[in-house]
Amino acid sequence: MNVQPLTQHRPGDGAAAQFSSAPPLSLYVHLPWCVRKCPYCDFNSHVAGAALPQAAYIDALLRDLEADLPLVWGRPVISVFLGGGTPSLFEPDAIDRLLSELRARLPVLAGAEITLEANPGTLDTGRLAGFREAGVNRLSLGVQSFDDACLKALGRIHDAAAARRAVQVARACGFERLNLDLMFGLPGQDVDQALRDLDTALAAEPGHLSWYQLTLEPNTVFYSHPPPLPAPERMEAIYEAGLARLAAAGYSRYEVSAYARPGHGCQHNVNYWQFGDYLGIGAGAHGKLTLPDGIVRLAKYRQPATYMARASAGQAVAERRRLDHDERVFEFLLNALRLVDGFTWRQFGERTGASLGAVRPRLQEAARQGLVTVDAHGARATSRGFDLLDSVLECFLPTSVDA
Template identity: 55%
Template structure:
């Protein structure tokens, strides 16, 4: 597949997602592939499996260096600095890192130890994403979290003391029984910790979770709307620019790994249940996923990859836009052509429908949701279904 100008398809940037599937306790709202850890984590076995998994995927890097790495989970900060160091050394030896690579580690406040996090920083991990969710004891208990509000504040202090000048706080709103005042108190506490990035998003009920089967009483829609509006004003007043549906950053601290997802870059995925999206030199794009259960993933007699799917040309507009239109500023139309190998004409009918509904900006040079389109993103994407 070639670009509309006839030039060869250009491979996008390459990132790596590393999934660590264990956590101290499974939270009732969580639908991620996470499993309660036993008394002894199989660190050595899992590190060996991750690198063997990567070995099977190396050809798909196609000579590209990694622009970002993200350790997600579960709770990756349950792993020792030694184990994470072995992973990073093995990855760099196999693929290589861009000079300005962003390396993010997800961490929960209940797992913070000063010496451990200082060691993480010395490994080259240069960004933390701390899963706070709330600072209020009653809310944290309802969410099944293992930390309290004071521990969450100490976690931010320890991150700075360990040398992390770039860290994200994950914070939820629309929690059981939460009103506007309580939601904004949480947000003010988060802002007071001076993170460079905030992920501020509404609690949702996901299938296959405890909350799905035993739903708590959540705020009414009018309250949720009031929380969203007031919170966005508060974030803007403190210099946090919204650049994605639930992501807010201070200057030059947007999450580069996530931006790669949203701009339809390529990413390798290793670890139990990890997903990947990869392009080849002919412009064919595949999504793939790994064996989900840790015990199966660690069984060396089984293949790591559980399945894959080649995206058809008809699917690509929707696949591209369900990511790109989450960005408040949208993306240049030309990026669609570069990432998919398709022409602008393949978007024409969808654009016409979305613009007529007032969901997409009427700007041929950009693909950008209107304010209404950002509120009704699912309706906007319906215009681009194959």
């Protein structure tokens, strides 16, 4: 595909930003309903009623996409991610229709990664087989824990037996690309419990593990009524021992909380972290696109009923804003420094349209603090910087970036 160079000039940017090509494009589809809202969840999710409006919602998704198509016309899609909420609440026939209609409107590459997020409490053999037949080729299971007491504390609808069964059935249904979401630092959890969880996940031999600490996010039940979490020294012990176990089992850490065997990294998320482009359709979905007049972010209406009404009228966009110079630089670093390999200078220039002068002094200061490594090819966080990533990113807040 030939992509025309994109140029931008904005007062205060200095020289016009030069984009030699558009970055890879992904598609995110938000399916916002779940059985029950978990007390730690700050995602745009809503408790499902007696019956999901599956057909009507897919109609709205397609109208939403059609309104966005002029922004990406002709660009191939490298990955599709069905997130939520709990997308596995949708019937396999609905997912089949959705994916077929998406392919009719977008040039989704052959062999593109198609991910579905799923809750073990919503799955059985028939549903998983149906999702696989519909074209889903990567499954992300929200296990969170294999301990019944921890699952109850987290408000999950499944138990440990359901989690183990979901992994086994997913394998039997042909899901070779499998991710398990697993948390540590759970209410009342000790070191042995956390490592037993991790060992159970490793024994299942998924290609990918998302292993991360429970955090108390604003606007959640846990934030308003904090549960008893492990002390910091216990968290540190879990973390250090867990890293050793993951490495010994052959899982390479390639992002802050992502670990994979060779060839099993999440292509969709890597595109986010490398500041690629993505369309976002669905209630509350966000998108980031490189356009002739710069990089824009789009956000869709959050409430499902409002979204469906607006999308059906071709007006699903609730907010559209163009990133200024400092925002482009900061958002690139916010994502790229999450990757173990960091970024190259070429990637920085191509994805931000900014000069190295915009970040060099700040990178040098972070390097002096031992937080990043800078060489002739690019930059990446050190081991210490990875553990103190918020401190690294503070160096590049928009108010601090040298334009």
